[in-house]
Amino acid sequence: MPLKLFLFLLLVPTLIHSLDPVLNEDVLGLIVFKAGLQDPEGKLSSWNEDDNNPCDWCGVKCNPRTNRVTELALDSFSLSGHIDKGLLKLQFLQILSLSRNNLTGTINPDIAHIGSLTIVDLSENSLSGPIPDEFFQQCGSLRRVSFAGNNITGQIPESLSSCFSLTAVNFSSNQLSGKLPSGIWYLRGLRLLDLSDNLLDGEIPQGIENLYDLRIISLRKNRFSGSLPENIGSCLHLKSVDFSENFLSGTLPESMQSLSSCSSLSLGGNSFAGEAPYWIGDLRNLEELDLSANNFSGQIPNSIGNLQLLQKLNLSINGFGGKLPESMTNCINLLALDVSHNLLVGAIPSWIFKQDLRSASLFENKLTEGEDPWLTSTGTDSHGGLQFLDLSANGFSGELPSDIGVLSSLQVLNMSRNHFYGSIPKSIGELKVADVLDLSENRLNGSIPSEIGGAISLKELRLQKNFLSGKIPAQIEKCSSLQSLILSQNNFSGSVPVAIANLTNLQYVDFSLNVLSGSLPKELTNLSHLLYFNVSHNHLKGELPVGGFFNTISPSSVSGNPSLCGSVVNRTCPAVHPKPIVLNPNSSDSGGYSSRNRGHKKIILSISALIAIGAAAFIVLGVVAVTLLNIRVRSSMSRSAAPLALSGGEDFSCSPTNDPNYGKLVMFSGDADFDAGAQALLNKDSELGRGGFGVVYRTLLRDGRAVAIKKLTVSSLIKSQEDFEREVKNLGKIRHHNLVALEGYYWTPSLQLLIYEFIPSGSLYRRLHDAPGGKCLSWRQRFNIILGMAKGLSHLHQMNIIHYNLKSTNVLIDSSCEPKVGDFGLARLLPMLDRCILSSKIQSALGYMAPEFACQTVKITEKCDVYGFGVLVLEVVTGKRPVEYMEDDVVVLCDMVRGALEEGRVEECVDEKLVRNFPADEAIPVVKLGLICASQVPSNRPDMSEVVNILELIQCPSEGQDELE
CATH class of the missing domain: 3.80.10.10 (Ribonuclease Inhibitor)
Incomplete structure (x- = not known):
């Protein structure tokens, strides 16, 4: 029992004596009710147990004559906790409305027995369990009841049929199951019945004609089968009828024609x-x-x-x-x-364009143009306010109407998958409020008119699979809101305009299967929102841009361009040398010299030949010098007391000008020597993986213990040795069950190594997306992984460490299936938290990066890690990658899950490998938590310590429970 409530109950006798004997019941009941709630916004601060009556309290209304509480309305107060029995003291309460809070627990059956209660609204909370049968026994004067938008399970109680005073029943958006009680049709005063979005099944029983006063009925989104009630037409006052999204069949009852008020x-x-x-x-x-x-x-x-x-x-x-x-x-x-x-x-009837129609969807029919062009009747005064027009996947042919720009209110125009030919009309630029323009999969030719820049609101431009040619117009940069630019499978030529780099909102770009030439502008790396960029099968050449999205671009997205070079295509770019100057001995400038030396057998060498000879001599001298230097270094290292063996094709023998001949190796505990035997340190054969900050190898200590060694690839950015060692030693002090331990380090100015504990079972990414033998993580294992990651991150944040590079490849899974977060704090080794440096180093975390990384004015905080954790949660639950590249689309995990949640399909997002064998009362809250953590607004994301607490509350009691497979 909370201390405050305990102390209050001790003082109850005193309070009873200090209050008016008639009124103390209401004050006492409300104070006890408040004691069981959490009130984060202080909405109930005016509730004071010292008051003589509660009539001035926030959310409370009283009878002005008797000062007894008649209404308690606390809607949208952000309250949480349970509904306490203290409300039973309010014997004159008529209206109880607690909707849109976060109240939990089950429904108290005694609430309905409060003296004169007429309205109970507990909608949009987190109540669970069944509706108690006792609730509707002796329901007295109860007229309206709503439990909508909770997590209520079980069947609709039969006792509901005996509550004859009811006029409105709303149990929508729960998980009620079973059949609809036939007795419900005997509630003759019922005006509203909403049981939508549940799991009710069976046939709808006959007898609905008894509800002659019914105004609204919604059984939408259930599992009802059979036919509609035959006599539904007898409900003459019906205004709204919704039986959608069920399994109903047959024909519509004739009686429905009597629903003249509908x-x-x-x-x-x-x-x-x-x-x-x-x-x-x-x-x-x-x-x-x-x-x-x-x-x-x-x-x-x-x-x-x-x-x-x-x-x-x-x-x-x-x-x-x-x-x-x-x-x-x-x-x-x-x-x-x-x-x-x-x-x-x-043909399309002309009235579509003449009246006040806002949206017309006619796609996937067999419509054709007909004898007259379908837009001829649209004049500037007759086009109406059409905003959405979808004519895709029909049989339209002919040229696009030249005056299409008169449809100036259009926001979406989709004419794809038809047989239109000819050019894109210049009037397309007059569609100034259009968001989407889709003319793909037609037979259009000619070029994109420069007037396209007039469509300044465009977010999507889809012109793929046509016969368009010419250059991509630079004027497209005026479409500053553009997010998708799909021009694939055409005949576009010329270079990719630099102006594309000014479209800072671009996410999806596809120029594949064209005849584009030239090099890709390096400015494209500035497109910070880019998720997909495909230029495959063109004639592009030169070096791929380096940085940003292009550090992790898929090789298939640039394939089919033989002259492109860079690490992504595994093709080294040729070195660029200045063109040598060659003197022509036969030119007029050298004529006099030649005539004077004609009698001598003397060879005149060009400048290029002299340069080549000099370069060759320099190379020979260099080889000799390096060879001598290597001999000297090896000799020196063999005499050294603490050498570090490096091999496997990696040459680290070069050192700085003030150079000691060996680096500094520090182990925080244990043996400091490596086994330089069969598998030498940093052997390429022992490479474990590559990340944004370096390459990881496996090697052995002399005691036989395996360690993982990260060779940092940010040498030019690393701090001084003093700063480097200080930061690394701080990281080495961090010890937690769910964090990969840093065991030591090695330092030279040109080479830095970090030595970690070795986790043999691989990464979370591998277990989710590339599991050996198809073995699937069970739900219990997934939940424990999520909780473990949260605990590890929470510990980091308590140590004031931001991870910066959270992703499933940086979470390792040990032999007990416990998660260990690795690669934390490496950004602290850089000279400053420069966002350009960070983005270029951790773009491999595509999909996990918080949106504030793209904003130069927002401070990077622990909330960036919370965002990445939220994406990881969704990845673990769904088994899908943060960004999935499909054949014709790109699916962003957060958007997909958020959409499913809004549509009530969140359970469908759980990894299908679990074969639905998971506890929904855990999985759904975990998904919701992941979405909250991945909020676009940093302040909306919880702290990791709060996340740990929430997960521990979500976790179902599982003592003695077999693990869900």
Whole structure:
């Protein structure tokens, strides 16, 4: 029991005497209720146990005549904790509203028995467990109840059917299962029934006609099967009907034509079949009609033109054929039309462009241009406010309309996968608010007009798979918001314009399969948001840009360019020498000299020949000098008391001008000697991997213990020996079960080595994405890895160490499947935390880097590590890489999981290798925690110590529980 509550209870007798005997019950109840809550924003600070009554307290309302509490409304107070029994003291409470908080625990069945309670709203919290059957027994005057947006499980209690005073029931967005109790249709006063987004199944029972006062019913997104209730049309007052995303089938009941008051009818995502009934046009109050994703066939009924109030019409993903009815010109209020994925034919009716339609999706049909060009009727005064137009995957042909720019309100224009030919009209630049322009997979030719720069709001430009040619216009740099520029599989020539580097928001670039030439501008390394860049199969030459994204670019993205060079393509760039000056002995300037020496047999050498001879002589002298120097060094090292053996093709014998002949080797504990036997230090055959800061090798100490040695590749940036040793010794003092221990170091001005404990089982990356024999990490192992990483990072942050380079290849897994975070603190060895240096060194952490790395004015803090940890959490749970390069797309893990969470599909993100054998009550909170850690805003990310606490709270009790495989 919390100390504060304990002390308070000791004082209860005193309080009772000090309060008005009639009012003390309300004050006492609320104070006890508050004691069980956490109030981080201090919203309940006005609640004082010394007050005579609580009527002035925040969120509390009283009867002005009796001063008894009648309403407790604490919505969106950021409260957490449990709902304490203290509320039972409020015997005159009528309204209890605690929605949009983070309350946990189960639903107290006694709450409904509070004297005169009429409204209970506990929606959008984290309540769990079943709805207690006792809640609806003796429910008295209860009229409205909402448990929506929690984690409630189990079945809908049968006792709900006996709560006859109910007018509104909302149990949506939970995990309720089982069948719908047939007795629910006897709640004759019910006006709202929302059971959407649950796991309810079975057939919908008959009897809905008893709810003659029903206004809203939503059973959306469940698992109901069978047909719609036959007598649903008897609910004459229905305004909103939503049975979408179930497994319902059959035809629509005839009785539905009586729903003349209905304004919203959603039946999408089922298996209804047959023709859309003609009587649908009798529902003249319809504002929204959704019949999408069913098996409807035949023609769209002409009667749909009677729906003059209709604003949204979705008939997509069916088998509708024929033409769009001309009668729809009477639907003067239509704002959104979606007839995509059908079998519609004919031309686009002109009314689409004439009325106030905002969105028109007609993709994947069999529409053709028809006799007249489909845009001829669009004048500057008749194009309306169309913002979204998708005509892709149809049979349109002919040239693009030259006056397409009159559709000036367009934000998305997709005309891909058709048969359009000719050139891109110059008026395309008049689409100044367009975000997306997709003309891909057509037969367009000519060049991209320079007027494209007028489309200043463009975020996506897709022109791939056409016959376009000419140069990529430099004017495209005016499209400063551009994120995707896809021009692949065309005939573009010339060089990649330097202006592309000014498009600082670019994420996806594809110029592959063209005839581009010249070299890639080095300024492209400034594109800090770049996730994908493909220039394969062109005629590019010269050195690939070095730095930023290009340090980790896939070799396949630059393949098919034989003249490109650089480490990515494993092709050394030729050295650049100044062109030698050659004197022509036959030129007029040398005529006099030649005539005077004609009688002598003397060879006149050109300057280039002299340079070549001199260079050869210099090389010979250099070889001799180096050979002598090597002999001297080897002799000196053989006499040295503490030499360090280096071999395997690595030549580290050169030393600085003030040079000692050997470096300084320091081990923090144990034997300081290496075994220079069969496998010498830094032998290439013992290489373990490469990272942003260096190459890692495995070697043995004389006592037989294996160690990992990192040869740093930032020699030109390393601090002085004094600073280097101080930082390394500080790192060597860090010891934690979940951190890779630094065992020692080796120093010369030209070579620095870090000596780590050796973890033989490999990296987390390997276990997730390249597991030997396909062996999969179990959920329990994954959870322990996440918790271990969190503990290791938390310890680092307590030591004021920022990792900077967090990724799955830098997390090692030991033989007990415990994680050990490595490579921490290496940025401290650099002379300063220069972002250019850091980004060039840790771009291998693509997908893990916090967005503030791209901002020069934001301080880099521990929250950068928290972001990388969040991405790691999602990688461990989903088994997917932070950035997945698909054939035609790039999938960013954070965006994919966040979208799935918003759509209620988060469980689908868990690694399919687990075969759904995982505890959802752990997995889902872990995913949510990962997304919070990977927030774009640093202040929204928790500290790692908080993350550890949250994970330990999430972890289900597992004593004696078999491990989930």
